[in-house]
Amino acid sequence: MSAKTRDLPAVLQLEETRRIIARHKAWDRAFGVLGLVALIGALLVFATLLGEMLKNGAAHLSYDFFTSFPSRRAANAGILSAWVGTTLVMLVTALVAVPLGVGAGIYLEEYAAKNLLTDIIEINVTNLAGVPSIIYGLLALGLFVYQFGLGQSIAAAGLTLALLILPVVIVATREAIRTIPQIIREAAYACGATKWQMVSHHILPYSLPGIMTGVIIGLARAIGETAPIITIGALTFIAFLPQSPFQSEAPFLNVEWLSAPFTVMPIQMFNWVSRPEADFQANAAAAGLVLLVMTLTMNAVAIWIRYHFRKRIKW
Amino acid sequence: MNPVAKNRLAKSMNLRRRLIERGIEGLLLFAALVSVFTTLAIVAILLWESVVFFEHVPIWDFLTDTQWTPLFDDAHFGIMSLLAGTLTTTLVALLVAIPLGTVLAIYLSEFAPFRLREIAKPFLELLGGIPTIIYGYFALLFVTPLLQQIFPELPGFNMLSAGLVMGIMIVPYISSLSEDAMRAVPMHMREGSYAMGATRLQTALFVVTPAAMSGLASSYILGISRAVGETMVVAIAAGMQPNLTFNPAEPAATITAYIVQVALGDLPHGSVGYQTIFAAGLTLMLMTLLFNILGHVLRKRFREAY
Numbered sequence: 001m002s003a004k005t006r007d008l009p010a011v012l013q014l015e016e017t018r019r020i021i022a023r024h025k026a027w028d029r030a031f032g033v034l035g036l037v038a039l040i041g042a043l044l045v046f047a048t049l050l051g052e053m054l055k056n057g058a059a060h061l062s063y064d065f066f067t068s069f070p071s072r073r074a075a076n077a078g079i080l081s082a083w084v085g086t087t088l089v090m091l092v093t094a095l096v097a098v099p100l101g102v103g104a105g106i107y108l109e110e111y112a113a114k115n116l117l118t119d120i121i122e123i124n125v126t127n128l129a130g131v132p133s134i135i136y137g138l139l140a141l142g143l144f145v146y147q148f149g150l151g152q153s154i155a156a157a158g159l160t161l162a163l164l165i166l167p168v169v170i171v172a173t174r175e176a177i178r179t180i181p182q183i184i185r186e187a188a189y190a191c192g193a194t195k196w197q198m199v200s201h202h203i204l205p206y207s208l209p210g211i212m213t214g215v216i217i218g219l220a221r222a223i224g225e226t227a228p229i230i231t232i233g234a235l236t237f238i239a240f241l242p243q244s245p246f247q248s249e250a251p252f253l254n255v256e257w258l259s260a261p262f263t264v265m266p267i268q269m270f271n272w273v274s275r276p277e278a279d280f281q282a283n284a285a286a287a288g289l290v291l292l293v294m295t296l297t298m299n300a301v302a303i304w305i306r307y308h309f310r311k312r313i314k315w
Numbered sequence: 316m317n318p319v320a321k322n323r324l325a326k327s328m329n330l331r332r333r334l335i336e337r338g339i340e341g342l343l344l345f346a347a348l349v350s351v352f353t354t355l356a357i358v359a360i361l362l363w364e365s366v367v368f369f370e371h372v373p374i375w376d377f378l379t380d381t382q383w384t385p386l387f388d389d390a391h392f393g394i395m396s397l398l399a400g401t402l403t404t405t406l407v408a409l410l411v412a413i414p415l416g417t418v419l420a421i422y423l424s425e426f427a428p429f430r431l432r433e434i435a436k437p438f439l440e441l442l443g444g445i446p447t448i449i450y451g452y453f454a455l456l457f458v459t460p461l462l463q464q465i466f467p468e469l470p471g472f473n474m475l476s477a478g479l480v481m482g483i484m485i486v487p488y489i490s491s492l493s494e495d496a497m498r499a500v501p502m503h504m505r506e507g508s509y510a511m512g513a514t515r516l517q518t519a520l521f522v523v524t525p526a527a528m529s530g531l532a533s534s535y536i537l538g539i540s541r542a543v544g545e546t547m548v549v550a551i552a553a554g555m556q557p558n559l560t561f562n563p564a565e566p567a568a569t570i571t572a573y574i575v576q577v578a579l580g581d582l583p584h585g586s587v588g589y590q591t592i593f594a595a596g597l598t599l600m601l602m603t604l605l606f607n608i609l610g611h612v613l614r615k616r617f618r619e620a621y
Contacts, residue, residue, distance in 0.1 A: 024514045024516075024517065025514060027514070027516050028514045028515050028516045031421075031422070031426065031515075031516045031519075032422070032426050034418060034422070035418055035419065035421065035422025035423075035426050035427065036422070038415055038418050038419050038422065039419060039422065039423075039427075039431075039435055041415075042415075042419070042438075042439065042442060042483075042486065042487075043438070045483055046438075046442055048457070049445075049449070049450075049453050049457075052453065052456070052457050053449070053452075056456075099346065100346045100349050101346075102346075103342065103343045103345075103346030103347070104343070104346040104347035104349065104350060106343055107340075107343035107344055107346060107347040108347055111340055111343055111344070112347070120351065121347050121348070121350065121351055124350050124351050124354050125350050127354070127607060128350055128353060128354060130537065130540050130603060130607055131357065131544075131600070131603065132540070132543070132544020132545075132546070132571070132599060132600075132603060133544065133546065134544065134546045134571050134574055134575075134596070134599070135357060135361075135544070135596055135599065135600055136357075137574070137578070138357075138360065138361065138574070138592065138593060138596040139353070139356055139357045139360055141578075142360035142363070142364060142593070143356055143360055146584055163349075163353050166349065166350055166353070167350070170350070194332060194336055195336060195340075196335070196336055196339045196340075217444070220444055221444065223446070224444075224445070224446020224447065224448065224449070225446070226446070226447065226448045226546070226547045227447075227546035227547060227550075227571065227574075227575065230575050230578050230579065231574060231575070231578045231592075232578075233578055233581070266446055266448045266547075269448055269449075269452070270448055270451075270547065270551070273448075273451065273452050273455065273456075273551055274551065281456060284452060285452070288448070288449050288452055291446055291448070291449065292445065292446075292449055295444055295445060295446055296441060296444070296445075298444075299440065299441050299444040300441070303437045303440065303441075307437075
């Protein structure tokens with residue numbers, strides 16, 4: 001109550017106080033509306049984005065779009081080499097990032113002593129998460145493409161994206177492990193388990209949902225990454241497929257595809273966006289739609305896993 | 316089996332077990348060290364190639380020249396024109412992202428009903444997961460034409476629409492981190508405020524926000540780092556022409572867009588043009604490092620313990 005109010009007669013004082021309360025409540029409501037408007041605004045932006053893609057791209061989505069190579073004629077162009085490339089690159093990324101990321105997470109949570117080395121690793125993981133993705137592209141260009149002589153290959157791209165999502169996997173693994181109570185570890189040791197037995201029989205299985213969430217979110221991010229792949233100089237016009245990783249005679253797997261040139265979904269889309277013809281931009285919208293469905297599905301699966309298991313597991 | 320042999324067997328099994336344990340620990344340590352190697356490799360590559368670059372181009376020219384035309388016959392290497400583009404788009408993005416992100420965070424943390432929050436949070440996370448190339452498409456082919464209806468002189472490539480879309484892209488990061496920080500403020504502080512007769516808004520603005528300031532500051536810093544390092548939106552929508560201007564209505568290249576432009580052409584490995592992208596990358600890296608250090612200082616400065 002201000003000094004002014006205090007000098008007023010009692011009845012008026014009450015009036016004034018009520019007015020102040022009403023005014024503050026009005027502000028409260030106004031902010032509630034503002035927040036809701038902001039939230040609906042975000043929803044609208046998303047709806048517009050999706051609507052715009054659907055409007056321009058849906059007509060191009062046909063069976064042929066998925067089974068055709070890119071072409072100089074917009075109507076014939078498709079994303080066959082792009083989605084095959086994306087699948088193979090993601091395979092490499094997952095094969096590299098999952099063991100390294102989960103291993104690092106386990107080390108930091110279960111093995112690491114409290115010393116300088118551990119501090120350095122921890123600070124380093126945090127900082128790496130903030131490094132712009134294009135910098136990873138420069139690293140890959142200097143290191144993988146030229147020093148290691150991998151060239152503009154699927155292996156180089158997969159390794160680059162693996163390093164890029166490593167912090168995501170490490171952080172998710174650590175958070176998942178941290179929720180496991182100490183008694184589980186003590187019970188395992190009491191039964192005579194060694195450290196690795198304890199980790200592999202208990203810690204890993206129990207933290208699996210959390211790790212899966214992190215891996216899927218990381219891969220969803222990697223699928224959409226364009227800048228690092230462009231930086232290593234990946235070609236944009238690829239009208240052939242790399243050799244299949246599987247073959248009919250022993251040893252059934254081959255590694256030649258690793259060194260094949262490739263293109264991926266976001267690069268294909270970028271290639272089409274940057275052309276002035278409306279037909280190609282419609283192709284870009286269609287490719288964007290496919291990419292959007294891929295990432296949204298992966299993110300939705302990750303969110304679902306997290307919510308599902310959070311409800312079920314009670315220690 | 317006699318007791319001596321049994322004992323020996325047990326011992327050898329013990330030894331084998333210990334060896335396996337040590338081996339596994341070594342492997343896990345190696346996995347953890349990969350991230351350290353990555354950082355070292357990034358720094359080494361950027362410095363190595365930049366040193367060669369600065370042997371050709373004096374560092375003074377790099378910092379003071381007002382033109383960036385490394386691929387022309389009359390080559391100029393003034394990083395300022397690229398920095399101007401980066402800073403302008405970042406500023407536009409932050410003008411959108413910080414107010415919107417903060418309002419959303421306050422709303423979700425202090426105002427929204429439980430049910431709405433449980434739906435809104437994953438939804439915002441989904442928005443944050445959309446590939447940046449899709450935002451780039453959106454900026455060039457939807458936002459720019461929309462803006463051109465309001466400002467007919469606006470060129471097809473401009474920093475304004477790139478910045479605006481980038482801002483929208485960053486909102487989920489800021490709102491999600493800020494909300495986490497606000498939720499971490501202990502309930503008794505809010506209850507104390509309510510007990511004094513404060514409304515929800517007053518509590519949110521004068522009690523919760525100051526208490527969560529260190530978290531808010533770090534979410535803003537993260538937003539800035541994202542904006543500075545963002546590549547595809549600016550490369551698609553802001554054009555790739557270096558332009559020393561702070562006017563968002565003009566086209567201009569950012570540091571990241573320049574790297575993309577060079578990578579799209581085919582420059583021979585080892586040429587000065589090839590090395591420019593590492594010098595540009597080093598500049599970008601130093602900028603993000605600067606913001607990270609700033610964020611660290613801010614977090615320390617505003618940290619409140621309860």
